[in-house]
Amino acid sequence: DQQVKQNSPSLSVQEGRISILNCDYTNSMFDYFLWYKKYPAEGPTFLISISSIKDKNEDGRFTVFLNKSAKHLSLHIVPSQPGDSAVYFCAASAYAGNMLTFGGGTRLMVKP
Amino acid sequence: EAGVTQFPSHSVIEKGQTVTLRCDPISGHDNLYWYRRVMGKEIKFLLHFVKESKQDESGMPNNRFLAERTGGTYSTLKVQPAELEDSGVYFCASSQTFISGNTIYFGEGSWLTVV
Numbered sequence: 001d002q003q004v005k006q007n008s009p010s011l012s013v014q015e016g017r018i019s020i021l022n023c024d025y026t027n028s029m030f031d032y033f034l035w036y037k038k039y040p041a042e043g044p045t046f047l048i049s050i051s052s053i054k055d056k057n058e059d060g061r062f063t064v065f066l067n068k069s070a071k072h073l074s075l076h077i078v079p080s081q082p083g084d085s086a087v088y089f090c091a092a093s094a095y096a097g098n099m100l101t102f103g104g105g106t107r108l109m110v111k112p
Numbered sequence: 113e114a115g116v117t118q119f120p121s122h123s124v125i126e127k128g129q130t131v132t133l134r135c136d137p138i139s140g141h142d143n144l145y146w147y148r149r150v151m152g153k154e155i156k157f158l159l160h161f162v163k164e165s166k167q168d169e170s171g172m173p174n175n176r177f178l179a180e181r182t183g184g185t186y187s188t189l190k191v192q193p194a195e196l197e198d199s200g201v202y203f204c205a206s207s208q209t210f211i212s213g214n215t216i217y218f219g220e221g222s223w224l225t226v227v
Contacts, residue, residue: 002154036218043116043203043218044155089155099168100147100216102155 003027004092006103013110019077021106023090026071030092034100035064035075038087047088048075080110114138116219118204124225130192133222135204137186143167143207144187145216146179150200158202161187194226 005024013019023033031052036044050057050064050073057064063076077084090103117136125131137144146158158177159169163184172179176195181187191198201221 004154034215041220041223043205043220046215046217049215091155099145099157099160099171100155101157102147104154 001026002104003030004090004101004103006088006090006106008106009104010107010109013080013108015082015110015112016079019075019080019084019108019110021075021077021088021090021108023073023075023103024071025073025092025101027092027094027101028071029094030101032093033064033066033073034091034093035062036089036091036102037084038089038105044089077108080108082110082112084108085110116204116206116217118202118219118222120222121220122223122225124227125194127196127226128193130190131194131224133189133191133202133204133224135187135189135219137204137206138217141206141208141217142184143209143216144181145205145207146187146189147203147205147218148200149203149221150197155203158189191224194224196226199224199226 034049035047037047038044048059048062050066066073087105087107089105091100119134144161147155149155157171160167161181164181178190203221205216205218207216
């Protein structure tokens with residue numbers, strides 16, 4: 001049973017527009033959420049994170065929103081750039097430690 | 113500062129053979145993790161070391177997998193004997209502290225193909 005789900009396997013966006021990647025989780029013990037970006041043949045690269053005590057965290061073009069009641073988080077990228085094309089993984093961890101539970105990933109394609 | 117490094121980057125072995133993957137964490141990181149991604153599925157946790165001790169090995173699939181971290185520095189993950197379903201990417205990661213919210217940094221992965 002997948003505790004973290006990314007229901008959209010792929011997303012295509014025009015350069016300059018907003019990209020919205022979504023993630024749902026089921027485990028109410030998760031208290032920290034991270035987004036990783038992954039290029040082919042490379043490891044996941046940390047992008048941005050959010051603690052459960054917040055509902056929004058922003059870092060440049062990247063903003064993560066957390067809706068605890070809905071057990072849903074989203075990553076907004078604006079404006080999207082061709083270099084953002086990659087697979088984005090949502091991950092969650094519980095208070096007890098650092099074990100990450102990953103979603104299946106969403107492949108983002110930003111078209112010039 | 114060097115990141116998490118893994119060796120080999122690619123390995124092709126026959127079913128029944130043994131493969132040993134190595135991970136060097138970021139210097140000063142006590143926490144070392146192994147994850148793997150098989151068949152394009154989600155990345156799954158295997159185990160977690162704090163220094164040389166196994167903190168959590170709940171994700172290890174079976175006793176064909178053996179992880180060690182002698183001296184609390186680098187770690188090895190041995191698969192013996194390898195099976196076809198072991199094919200995938202094995203990621204190592206490290207972090208400084210053992211608290212939720214600490215950023216975990218990943219290596220580039222070791223691609224294992226069992227034929």
